Amino acid sequence: MPAEITMPKLGLTMESGTIVRWLKAPGERIAPGDPLLEVSTDKINYEVESPVAGTLAQRIGNDGDEFACGALIGLVTLENETVAIAAAASPVSVRVPRHENGERNGERTVASPAARKLAREHNLDVRDVRGSGPRGRITLSDVLARATAQPTDKAGAAAPAEAPLRTHTAPAQSAAPAELDPLRRTIFRRMSDVGVLPLAQVETNVRVDAVHALVTRRKDFGWTAFAVFALARLLREHPELRTDARSGRPAEALDIGVAADTPRGLLVPVVRGAADLSLAAIQSEILRLAAAARAGSLAPADSGGAAFSLSNVGPQGVERVAPLVDPPQTAILGMGAVTRRPAVAGDAIVPAWMVTLVLTFDHRFIDGAPAARFLAALAGAFADPGLLL
Amino acid sequence: MAHSITFSEATLEAMREEMRRDPTVFLMGEDIAKQGGIFGQFKGLPQEFGFERVRDTPISEAALVGAGVGAALTGTRPVVDMHFADFITCSMDELVNQAAKLRYMFGEQCSVPMTLRAPDGITKSAAAQHSQSLEAWFVHTPGLEVVVPANARDAKGLLKSAIRSDNPTLYFEHKTLFTQKGEVPDDDDFTIPLGKAETVREGRDAAIITYGITVGRALEAADKLAREENIEVRVVNLRTLWPLDYDAIADAVAATHRVLVAHEAVRVGGLGGEIAAFIGEHCFDDLDAPVLRLGAAHVPVPFSPGLQDAMFPKAPAIANAVLDLVRNRR
Numbered sequence: 084m085p086a087e088i089t090m091p092k093l094g095l096t097m098e099s100g101t102i103v104r105w106l107k108a109p110g111e112r113i114a115p116g117d118p119l120l121e122v123s124t125d126k127i128n129y130e131v132e133s134p135v136a137g138t139l140a141q142r143i144g145n146d147g148d149e150f151a152c153g154a155l156i157g158l159v160t161l162e163n164e165t166v167a168i169a170a171a172a173s174p175v176s177v178r179v180p181r182h183e184n185g186e187r188n189g190e191r192t193v194a195s196p197a198a199r200k201l202a203r204e205h206n207l208d209v210r211d212v213r214g215s216g217p218r219g220r221i222t223l224s225d226v227l228a229r230a231t232a233q234p235t236d237k238a239g240a241a242a243p244a245e246a247p248l249r250t251h252t253a254p255a256q257s258a259a260p261a262e263l264d265p266l267r268r269t270i271f272r273r274m275s276d277v278g279v280l281p282l283a284q285v286e287t288n289v290r291v292d293a294v295h296a297l298v299t300r301r302k303d304f305g306w307t308a309f310a311v312f313a314l315a316r317l318l319r320e321h322p323e324l325r326t327d328a329r330s331g332r333p334a335e336a337l338d339i340g341v342a343a344d345t346p347r348g349l350l351v352p353v354v355r356g357a358a359d360l361s362l363a364a365i366q367s368e369i370l371r372l373a374a375a376a377r378a379g380s381l382a383p384a385d386s387g388g389a390a391f392s393l394s395n396v397g398p399q400g401v402e403r404v405a406p407l408v409d410p411p412q413t414a415i416l417g418m419g420a421v422t423r424r425p426a427v428a429g430d431a432i433v434p435a436w437m438v439t440l441v442l443t444f445d446h447r448f449i450d451g452a453p454a455a456r457f458l459a460a461l462a463g464a465f466a467d468p469g470l471l472l
Numbered sequence: 473m474a475h476s477i478t479f480s481e482a483t484l485e486a487m488r489e490e491m492r493r494d495p496t497v498f499l500m501g502e503d504i505a506k507q508g509g510i511f512g513q514f515k516g517l518p519q520e521f522g523f524e525r526v527r528d529t530p531i532s533e534a535a536l537v538g539a540g541v542g543a544a545l546t547g548t549r550p551v552v553d554m555h556f557a558d559f560i561t562c563s564m565d566e567l568v569n570q571a572a573k574l575r576y577m578f579g580e581q582c583s584v585p586m587t588l589r590a591p592d593g594i595t596k597s598a599a600a601q602h603s604q605s606l607e608a609w610f611v612h613t614p615g616l617e618v619v620v621p622a623n624a625r626d627a628k629g630l631l632k633s634a635i636r637s638d639n640p641t642l643y644f645e646h647k648t649l650f651t652q653k654g655e656v657p658d659d660d661d662f663t664i665p666l667g668k669a670e671t672v673r674e675g676r677d678a679a680i681i682t683y684g685i686t687v688g689r690a691l692e693a694a695d696k697l698a699r700e701e702n703i704e705v706r707v708v709n710l711r712t713l714w715p716l717d718y719d720a721i722a723d724a725v726a727a728t729h730r731v732l733v734a735h736e737a738v739r740v741g742g743l744g745g746e747i748a749a750f751i752g753e754h755c756f757d758d759l760d761a762p763v764l765r766l767g768a769a770h771v772p773v774p775f776s777p778g779l780q781d782a783m784f785p786k787a788p789a790i791a792n793a794v795l796d797l798v799r800n801r802r
Contacts, residue, residue, distance in 0.1 A: 197729045200757040216761070216800040223729055223760040279702070 086135045088119060088157035090150040094383035097124050101149045101211070102156065106130070107139045113159055120157070127383055137161045149211060194221035205230040231259065231268040266348050277407045284405055285455045286441045289462045290426050295436040297468065306438075307395045308366035310418055311339045313464040315357035316471050318391055321457045325390035326448040328411035333390075340389030340409065341369060343376040344398075350376045351409060353389045397421060403439045413445035414454070416461070438465060473658045480513045480650040482624040483589075486631035487514070487551070489660050491521050494549060497635055498525040500536060501553025501589075509553070511591065511650040537563035537588065541571045541640075544586040549635055557592030557644060558604050571640040572615030586641070587634045593646035593685055593736055594784055600772035603780075605684075605737035610642050611714045611746070617641040617666055618713040622687035624654030626711055629664030637666060646685040646736075666712045669720035675704035678797050679724035680790065681747055682734045683710040690734055693790035703798050713743055721747060722755050729760035730797040736784050739767025761797050766790060 090100045103121040107113060118130040119139065137159045144156040194202070194209045198221045202209045205226065212229045214221035259271040294309055304312075315337045318325050322333035337358035340351040352372035354365055375381045394406040397420040404417035419439040426435035442458045464470050477485070491497045499517065501509075505528040508515035518526040529536050533554065540552040554560055560567065571584045594603045610616045617639050621627040627645065634641040656662070672687060673694050680690040687709045694705040708724050710717060725731055731751060733744035744765035751763050766785040774780050785793075796802040 195729075195760040196756045197758050197760040217802065220800075222800065 085140055085158040085160045086133070086137065087155055088131060088133070088159060090122065090152050090154045090156050091129065091131060092152035093124055093127065093129055094387075097152055097383065099149050099151050100124050100129075102144045102146055103128060104146050105142050105157075109139055109142060111139050113137055113139055119159070124383065127381075131156075133159055135159055135161055147206065147208065149208075192221065193219055194226075195223065197223050198226045201226045201230070227259070228272060231265065231272050264347070266350075270349055273409070274407065277410060280408065280410070281446045282408060282443050283446045283451060283454070284441055284443050285451065285458050286403075286405075286439065287458055287462050288424075288437055288439050289465045290435045291421055291438050291465050292436050294465060294468050295421055304362045304366040305369075306397050306418070306421060307341060307393070308362055308369055309468070310393055310395060310416065311341065311354055311357050311365050311369065312360075312362050313461060313468070313471055314339055314391060314393060314416060315354075315360075317457065317460050317464065319358055321453065321460070323449055323453050324414045324444070324457050326413045326445075327390075328413050328445065328448065331448065334388075334412075336388070336390060338389045340392035340412070341372065342392060342394040342406070343373050345377050345379075347379065350381065350386070351389070351392060352376050352381055352385045353387065355384075391415065393418065397438075403441060405441045406443055408443055408445055410445075413448045415443050417441040417443065440465070474655040475658060476653050476655055477624055478650065479621070479624045479627045479645070479652050479654065480511050482628040482654070482656050483513050483631050483645065484515065484517070485656070486628045486635070487517060488520065490549075490632055490635045491517070491525065494635075496548040497551065498527070498543075498548060499551045499553065500527040500529050500539065502529055502531055502536075502555050504528060504553050510555070511647070513645075513650065514553070533559045533562035534566060537566040537571070540586045540588070541566055541574070541584055544571075544584040544640070545574065545582050549585045549587070551587045551589060551635060554588060554590040556602050557590035557606055558601050560588070560590060560606065567610075567616070567640070568613050572613050575639070576615060583638045584640045585635075585638045587631070587637075588640065588642045589631075590642060590644050591647050591650075592644045593648065594768075594773055594780060595647040597775050597777055597780060598647070598773075599775040603773035605644070605646075605735070605768070607642070607644050607713055608737055608741060608743050608746075611716070611743055615640070616714065618644070619666060619711065620644045620646075620684040620713055621649070621711070622672075622684055622709050623649070624652065625656050626664060626709070628656050629662055630666070630711060632663045633666050636663070641666070644684065649685055652688075664711060667715035667717055669711055669717035670709045671706060671720065671724070672709045673705065673707040675706040676728060677703045677705060678730040678732065678794050679706040679708060679728040680732045680734055680794065681708045681710065681721055681724060683713060683743075684736065686734050686736055686785065686790075689785065689787045690790055692787035693794065696787065696791050697794055701795065701798075703794065705794055716746070718750060718754075721750060722758075725751055725755040725758045729758055731759075732764045732766065732790070732793050732797060734766040734785055734790055734793075737767055738770055739765055740770045742767045761800070762802055764793050764797060764802060766793055 100122040103123045105120045106118050113133045115133060115136050117133045119133050120131050122129055122131055140160045141158045144150055150156055192210045199209055201223055207229060209221055212221045212225050215225050216222045259268040318337055325334045327334045339354045339357045343350045343352055354368050357365060372385055392409050392412055392415045394404055395418040396404040400420050402419040402422060404419055406415045406417040408415045421436055421438045423434050424437040425432045442454055444454045504514040505518045505523055505526045536552055540550040543550045575583045592605050607618050610618050617637060619630045619634055621630045631643060634643050673691060682690045690707045694707050697703040697705055706724055706728055708720055733747045735742055735744055744767055748763040748765055768784040
């Protein structure tokens with residue numbers, strides 16, 4: 084039996100993948116672990132390796148074809164196999180059903196001429212693009228969104244999430260300059276979307292002598308890990324702060340996105356299930372994610388789908404940051420550097436370790452009072468970490 | 473340097489300067505010399521140039537345009553005032569079969585450098601016979617040039633170019649524009665070339681292609697959209713309808729991908745159709761939405777102020793159409 088090469092499932096949410104290019108030709112000899120072809124999802128590109136030694140017998144899908152996860156895309160005959168199987172493998176009709184929103188007009192995909200032209204320039208099949216126009220017409224901005232959501236190298240691995248915002252109408256032409264790299268284009272587009280949201284902020288300064296002492300003494304966790312730890316636990320009790328803009332309901336998983344500074348730009352890897360992790364476990368997960376983000380090797384499961392995000396500019400030594408939310412999330416915490424500042428104790432001004440926390444939230448979903456209550460609770464935990472126990 | 477004058481004064485400046493510049497330029501029309509024109513657009517001209525060069529004529533448009541064609545053929549540059557554009561119908565043979573054709577039929581041995589001034593458009597209850605915008609008829613007639621100024625600056629620059637043109641040129645001036653003020657360059661030799669549109673407002677989200685009175689309405693709509701909706705609209709003032717600046721139209725489509733064509737003339741069979749068809753033929757790949765057209769309803773212009781107000785596109789309707797384009801409603 085030849086070995087079947089199938090479209091891999093690279094993440095929980097992945098339903099299909101597109102063949103970017105075959106790296107081996109039919110008849111070519113293959114060693115185990117040899118990359119056979121490159122596939123792309125809406126988040127990453129990935130090389131599919133041969134599980135066996137043998138010969139590439141058949142390529143079923145062509146470059147640019149989209150297949151459902153698990154669908155047969157190629158066959159490798161084993162080392163000792165002599166059976167000619169090329170004829171036996173009939174082409175498999177596994178093209179995934181097209182997006183339900185990209186409504187079809189009979190067999191014809193409804194797309195504007197400009198959208199079709201742009202899709203050609205990006206080697207995209209318009210049928211793979213979700214249409215947001217009247218009657219599902221695919222417009223320029225839909226193709227742009229698709230083109231930028233499909234990075235052509237691994238740099239885009241953890242580009243901040245996938246779903247274009249549909250909860251508002253963005254200015255029609257937020258076209259990124261063509262020369263931007265894929266990650267920058269994604270950031271460009273998403274920030275253009277965020278720019279029109281009604282964002283509000285609450286802010287407070289917290290005296291954090293106790294946690295500062297712990298961080299200094301323990302050395303096995305840092306401020307980012309502490310913030311994620313505190314956020315995850317408090318978000319359990321403040322479900323409105325993890326509202327998902329797509330559904331209007333709280334996100335289920337207590338996954339916290341952590342903005343990471345990388346040589347290529349902003350990435351937001353995610354600490355999964357942070358409410359169930361110890362401080363030390365969060366710390367080691369953050370270190371792993373940060374290293375992977377910098378190296379461009381984040382796995383699909385490491386990004387996207389966070390309930391809430393954290394942006395900590397403490398490492399840069401800046402005292403205050405007012406971040407933008409990362410839709411479909413509806414809130415984000417901006418944390419500054421922990422610095423020595425004057426604090427009032429009784430009637431005296433004393434030097435104290437202080438931090439500034441800014442909570443940005445999407446006012447369409449979250450009101451000021453619950454946001455302030457959440458920030459107050461968070462400030463309480465920063466001042467007295469014992470409250471989290 | 474520039475000075476601020478009304479549209480009417482701008483045309484008067486153009487007349488004066490061209491009549492001083494070229495002794496073959498003369499003016500004829502009904503009630504223009506003794507009365508000075510119903511919009512004051514000819515006031516003072518007989519005092520400077522005499523009643524030989526500023527002539528009152530009998531009420532016969534056929535005779536008036538026929539005389540203009542004949543005078544043009546013999547080497548003068550007549551400017552013929554139609555009083556109201558609607559009355560051109562009485563001189564259609566002279567204009568369409570003679571003026572437009574002679575240069576072609578006689579192998580360029582003659583030309584008809586006549587300018588026909590035609591106040592047009594909807595004004596307060598002037599009703600069906602005194603409110604029309606008939607430019608599309610003449611764009612459809614080979615051999616004629618058609619210009620439509622949108623403001624005082626256009627009024628002067630285009631009228632001077634029309635007078636200097638060796639072709640018969642129709643100059644449609646909207647009745648309600650005559651009193652509008654605008655900046656006009658001080659330069660006595662200022663002209664606006666025929667066949668060149670002007671982008672009067674930059675914008676990336678959509679384009680309004682328009683001319684004449686509707687340019688101001690489009691700008692008003694664009695300002696409102698920028699202020700209230702964060703939508704930036706390019707506005708193209710065509711200025712000349714023939715020769716039509718197809719390049720400017722194509723540029724606007726390429727820059728914005730969403731286009732509205734708006735004019736006060738009746739939408740059906742109007743110039744918007746030609747522009748939309750051109751875009752469909754030549755700019756297809758640049759379109760992200762269907763080309764929309766706004767124009768007057770296909771009815772005689774009503775006398776009733778309420779009905780009249782409802783039958784042609786003003787700024788709110790233009791803004792709504794652009795919103796439809798940009799918000800993916802069309």
